[in-house]
Amino acid sequence: MPDGAAKKPSRIQTRNRRRILDAALEVFSRHGYRGATLDQIAAEAGLSKPNILYYFDGKEEIHVTLLNRLMDTWLDPLRALDPDGDPLPEILEYVRRKVGMARDLPRESRLFAGEIIQGAPRIRPHLEAGLRPLFDEKCALIGRWMDAGHLRPVDPRHLVFSIWATTQHYADFSAQVGVLLADTDAADADAEQYLVTLFTRLLEPANPQSR
Template structure:
C-alpha cells in the first residue's frame, strides 16, 4: 500500500493529540478550512500543499509544523466528514412513523447539501478515485449501518407502512438526488432562476416525489 492509499482510520484508531495553544488551534483550523476548499475543488491528486498553504495564509514550512503532509490533512478531513455524514441515517428511529422518518432523513440530506457542499464534494472525489483512503471505513462503518437500516425499511414495507420498493436502491436514490445539489452546485446555480432558492425547490420537490413513491 502506497502513501496515497493509506486508509482512513476509524475513530478508535486515531492517536491522541497533544493540547494546542490558542494560536496553534487557530492555525490548525485555518489549514483545515483551506484544505477543505482545495480538496473539494481539485480532489486529492490535484491538490498540493502549496495551494493549501496559500489558501490558509501560511507558509508551507508553517503548515508542515502542524501536519506531516497532504495525506495527513486529507485523512483528518475524511474522518471528521464520516461522522457528520452518517448521523442522519443513524437517527432513523425504529419507533417513529415510518414515512415521516424517511422524509425527515431526506430533508436533512438536502439541508446538508446546502450547509456542507465542500464536504459533499470531498466525499464524491474520494469515491471517484476508488476510495483508497476511505474504503476500509465504508466496509466497517457504512455497510453495517446500511444493512441495518435497509432491514428496518424492509420491515416497515412488509408491515404495509411503506410502499414496497427495494430499500437499498431507495437509499441510493436519496443520496443521488440530494447530494446532486452540492456536487453540481455550479450547474444548479447557472440553471436556476436568479430569484429562486434551488434548495427550497429541491426540498419541496423531493418531498412530493418520495411521498408519492413511499405512501402505501
C-alpha cells in the first residue's frame, strides 16, 4: 500500500458504521441533538459505547456525518426543476417529490428540522454554500416563468417556503397528523392530491401564454 493511502474499511467496519448512523438517525429524530446521548445511540445500535467511540469521536461527529449525507438528498428535488420543462407541471412535480420525501424519509426530515430550529450550528456552512445559491437560482427561474406569463405571479421565495412548510409538516408533525387523521393509510395520497390542487389554483395563470 502506498505511503499515506487510506486503508479500506472491512465489511464489519462498514456494517458497524452503517448500524451506528442508522441508530443515531432514529435517536436524533426522536430526541433532538441536545436530548440524544451516546448511550442511547449505542443501545439502539446494539453496540457498546466504546465501540461507538472507536468509529466516531463523539455525538457531534455522528450528527454532522448524518447532516452532510442528508444535504445532497434534501436538495435533489429542487435541483430537478428543469428550466426547459413546462413550468406548472415542474412545480407540481416538485411538490410531489417533497411529499414523497416526507413519507419515505420522516426521520431525516425531523433531523433537518431539529438542526434548523437550533439555529443551524452544524449545518450553516452547507446552507450558505449549497442551499443559498441553489435557492437563488431556482427562485430566479420561477420568477422568469412568472414574468413570461406561464405562472400566476407571486413571490417565488415565499412560494418555495410554502412548499417546504406544507410538505414537511407531514413528517415533522407526524404524531399530530396521526392523532387527527382517522385513516392514516390514506393520508399520503390525500396530502399529495390536496397540495397539488392548492398549488395549481395558486399558480395557474388566468390567461396562459404559449411556451
